[in-house]
Amino acid sequence: MSDNILASQQRVLDVSAWRVPPAHFGNTTVEACSATLGGQVRGLRINAGEPGEHTQGVKTFLAEQLRQRGFLVFEPGTVDADGFVELVGWFGTAQYLGTPYTPKSNVAGTVNTIDSATKKTLANYIWHTDQAYRAEPTRFTALFGEIIPSLGGDTIFANATAAYDLLDPLLAQYLETLTAIQNYDAQGFLTYAYGHDPEKLAAQRALYPPLETPVIRTHPETGRKQVFVTELYTTRIVGLTPVASQSLLNLLFDLIKSPEIQARVQWEEGAALIWDNRSVQHRGVNDFGDSRRLLHRAVIS
Secondary structure, three states, X not given: OOHHHHHOOOOOOOHHHOOOOOEEEOOEEEEEOOOOOOEEEEOOOOOOOOOOOOOHHHHHHHHHHHHHHOEEEEOOOOOOHHHHHHHHHOOOOEEOOOOOOOOEOOOOOOOEEEEOOOOXXXXXXXXXXXXXXXXXXXXXXXXXXXXXXXXXXXXXXXEHHHHHHOOOHHHHHHHOOOEEEEOOOOOOHHHHHHXXXXXXXXXXXXXXXXXXXXXXXXXXXXXXXXXXXXXXXXEEEOOOOHHHHHHHHHHHHHHHOOHHHEEEEOOOOOOEEEEEOOOEEEEEOOOOOOOOOEEEEEEEO
């Protein structure tokens, strides 16, 4: 194949830069979920309120695995709902960031629920980085599956750092000079959650006004660059015409949807999941109809 034909095609991701071999620490093992993203944790058991053998070593091991892989899935039996709170504490301090449709969990005050029986907004099903509209977005987000549909309700992750590697170098260089506007209510989430109370709606909008952020962001620990625009929150690129702005945003949104940089998690009851919000984007899959899906969520600073 000629060089001219190769040059006209989309860049091919060098997966060797992302492939992480299986890792072990004591009885705990982590295996890859896909070629570029994710890790399945097996063998770990946490019993809340009981003395354990969980040394700082295993916590450090899991923190490094999370940093390398973007997200970790803990098999059913690793924790129960109460133990989930302890697991969250291994990675940082949880803070409550619920809404009227994601109320406090009965597990702990810093954990909220995402319950399909009461939460009817579709924000979960649009690609996003959690709290991208805040000056300091959350570092990690964790979920525990209490009630899971028999089919459907998966969560898909995309490696936003690998997405940067799919960019032509000259385009990447240009994008690094640009900023974008993140708006909490870009898809009407605040309007839906608080529209019944104009004062509360105004207060929420005042609490999180539109925020200008880099289009390309650097991970504070790994130093790797990532695409930092999302379909849920990003409204425009600053300084460009509306047509040029939307064209570039569409290009970047499509990169996030590239199968080569994705991994799909099929939920099981009792499974737990944590991801590095500074390196991946995610969305749920709304394909479970009237079945109930109840998750507990912790936002970790």
